[in-house]
Amino acid sequence: MLIVISPGADFILVLKNSVNRGRRAGVWTALGVSLAICVHIAYSMLGISYLISQNEVLFNAVRYAGCGYLFYLGVKGIVTAGANLEVMADRQKEVAVLQCLAQGFLCNLLNPKTMLFFLSIFSQLITPDAGGNCSALLYGLYMMALHGLWFCMVAMLFTSSALQKHLLSMEKRLNQACGAGLLTFSALLAIKT
Template identity: 30%
Template sequence: MIPLQDLSFFILAALILVISPGPNMIYLISKSITQGKKSGFISLMGVVCGFMFHIIMVSFGLTAVLLAVPLAYTVLKTIGTVYLLYLAYQAIKPKSKNIFEIDQNGTHDGPKKLFTIGFLTNVLNPKVAVFYLSFFPQFIKPEYGSILTQSLELGVVQVLVSFTVNFLIVLTAARVALFFNNNPAWIKVQKWFMASVLTYLAVKMAFSKAK
């Protein structure tokens, strides 16, 4: 089992990263505003199932890699550092898109389509798998027990954090979009805060040592 102190830091990191604008957030906000909260919730169920798909695939793959190739930790750490710095840049790059500008002319989709698109939006997003592969190793240590168990533990925690945040987004999508459109300065604050946290995580990852 992962110690509570490490798990608490992971929860904080997962919370910061889940509020980073991406395909899932755009899709959930869009459907919640154009089709209502019920449609947003169905879409969220698809997104969550997509997370579970990635977690299962990455957990077994990560276990095999870390047990078979000691050098894999260094490789994954490097990938993770570069990836987090890339996310930090994406948050503050010039002319980055405001996700709260939603197209109100979306078509009305049925439950099956809402779920399927939510699922595929997540499964077909390579950044999700890269995130798990690059971020999980920083919290997984042999002395804490089974690598597979730790990976699944982190996955479940990340899904719970993501579900909670995205569920709140579904419930408040219309009000959140209106607030940010009326207060554009908060968009800039959010972007720079996000970039600062991601950069800190990247530096921490770069100087971490394999056990």
């Protein structure tokens, strides 16, 4: 649970989309993050994550793809920070569902830290007998549900009427901070060996 709620690139992206495009966008981004967990579960159970983690070229390809995507999102967040400062209610109509879903999905999928997390967890759970694999699958589904619930709660909280006025008044700075946060995660991912 602590891993899921600790701030990271997924959190920043859900926050950014929620504040900029409304609750619906934040929830779809959260669902994209949660759906990416299915992919992590699948390749962990098949042993592919172990193969990737042991092959430096493949691991670096995943790592740099993740860095590139976070860099793109960060730069886009900073450049467009003050582009659309309008009332939140108007934004609800223009949410590109697939775009938000894809952003959340790719943000989580291309995160090598998530891949290593699932590798470390699933290597402890998967056993040669079918019972161990059933437990691993149930744990994976639990992680998927936990991600979905947490990030949907984040989207709901940051689009609540209590916070809406405050966040809209500092939207440009918040967008710049989110963009800088995504750039920071990209840089840290790039320089980490």
